[in-house]
Amino acid sequence: MENNDLIEKLTKRNNLSDDELKSILETNKYDESLRINADKIRREIYGDKVFVRGLIEFSNYCKNNCYYCGIRRDNKNTIRYRLTKEQILNCCDEGYNLGFRTFVLQSGEDLFYTDEVICDIISEIRNKYQECAITLSIGEKSKKSYQSYFEAGANRYLLRHETSSQEHYSKLHPREMSLENRKKCLFNLKEIGYQVGSGFMVGSPFQTTENIIEDLRFLQELKPDMIGIGPYITHKETPFANSNNGSVELTLRLLSILRLLFPKVLLPSTTALGTLHPQGRELGLKAGANVLMPNLSPVDVRKKYNIYDNKICTGEEAAQCRNCLERRVLSAGYKIVTDRGDVKK
Numbered sequence: 001m002e003n004n005d006l007i008e009k010l011t012k013r014n015n016l017s018d019d020e021l022k023s024i025l026e027t028n029k030y031d032e033s034l035r036i037n038a039d040k041i042r043r044e045i046y047g048d049k050v051f052v053r054g055l056i057e058f059s060n061y062c063k064n065n066c067y068y069c070g071i072r073r074d075n076k077n078t079i080r081y082r083l084t085k086e087q088i089l090n091c092c093d094e095g096y097n098l099g100f101r102t103f104v105l106q107s108g109e110d111l112f113y114t115d116e117v118i119c120d121i122i123s124e125i126r127n128k129y130q131e132c133a134i135t136l137s138i139g140e141k142s143k144k145s146y147q148s149y150f151e152a153g154a155n156r157y158l159l160r161h162e163t164s165s166q167e168h169y170s171k172l173h174p175r176e177m178s179l180e181n182r183k184k185c186l187f188n189l190k191e192i193g194y195q196v197g198s199g200f201m202v203g204s205p206f207q208t209t210e211n212i213i214e215d216l217r218f219l220q221e222l223k224p225d226m227i228g229i230g231p232y233i234t235h236k237e238t239p240f241a242n243s244n245n246g247s248v249e250l251t252l253r254l255l256s257i258l259r260l261l262f263p264k265v266l267l268p269s270t271t272a273l274g275t276l277h278p279q280g281r282e283l284g285l286k287a288g289a290n291v292l293m294p295n296l297s298p299v300d301v302r303k304k305y306n307i308y309d310n311k312i313c314t315g316e317e318a319a320q321c322r323n324c325l326e327r328r329v330l331s332a333g334y335k336i337v338t339d340r341g342d343v344k345k
């Protein structure tokens with residue numbers, strides 16, 4: 001089949017075969033029709049609304065050693081930091097005043113924050129901001145821990161599966177980490193009742209088109225509420241210092257494919273996309289994304305959460321970021337709303 005027919009088939013919600021997906025993923029011409037169809041579906045479901053999440057990167061300590069990540073344990077050149085509960089709450093206060101109704105607490109896997117500490121932070125935010133959603137992105141934990149955070153008031157959890165292929169996973173992570181456990185965590189989170197987000201990096205070292213297709217198949221099995229994808233970006237203090245960045249174009253194409261495969265999903269246009277292209281986030285929205293996750297962390301720690309090189313938005317106050325985003329979103333033809341931004345069921 002011609003690619004145009006494949007895009008038509010995808011838009012009509014007919015499942016494509018692996019070969020058909022491969023043909024769309026590997027085409028070297030930019031498919032404006034793919035983007036237009038994805039945007040049409042996005043507008044049918046979410047209109048021109050863009051949901052924003054205030055991202056609070058509260059610690060860059062990490063016990064893990066993922067080969068691609070700049071805050072990996074073995075990067076001795078990173079200055080480590082931790083935010084106190086008070087600092088985190090201050091970020092929420094500032095965010096609330098700027099119209100954020102979702103707070104995302106993200107960190108490396110930092111055991112300093114025991115379950116008790118995490119629950120205490122969540123309960124305080126929950127008490128103060130009853131109408132807001134609390135999202136966690138703090139890595140792999142036991143089901144019991146996930147349960148306790150949920151009971152303390154967390155509603156959503158982001159845990160990208162990173163890659164769904166066993167072989168590829170073992171090229172990106174040291175032996176002590178396992179894909180099986182990561183997947184198990186995702187299913188546990190769903191069982192508990194979280195709105196779950198998963199996803200993967202586009203163009204991570206050794207990734208093949210077949211790997212990406214496996215990622216899409218895994219997502220079809222998991223049925224997450226949110227899917228986070230962004231281009232892989234090299235960090236110079238990692239074992240992958242000499243690898244290439246992922247492609248902006250392939251990321252955009254995948255955003256459109258994801259919108260067509262999962263019409264109602266919450267799909268962020270990521271900071272990584274904005275890092276590789278000056279209008280990356282606007283292009284992401286136009287390709288089918290409907291969420292932005294601007295940084296709410298205190299400015300003095302932002303540069304330290306350097307998971308990849310040249311990360312944008314590390315120098316401005318939250319309010320400035322918010323205004324800048326407002327303009328960018330309008331220029332792309334959408335509108336930021338003050339809303340929890342739950343997934344449409």
Ligand code: SAH
Nearest residue numbers: 068069107108109139160231232233307308
């Ligand atoms: N510790 C948490 C949060 C990790 S940071 C967890 O394990 O879930 C959030 C995401 O950043 C990761 O899931 C990964 O997909 C992405 N990331 C890490 N290094 C990256 C890089 N070099 N380029 C692009 N994205 C990266």
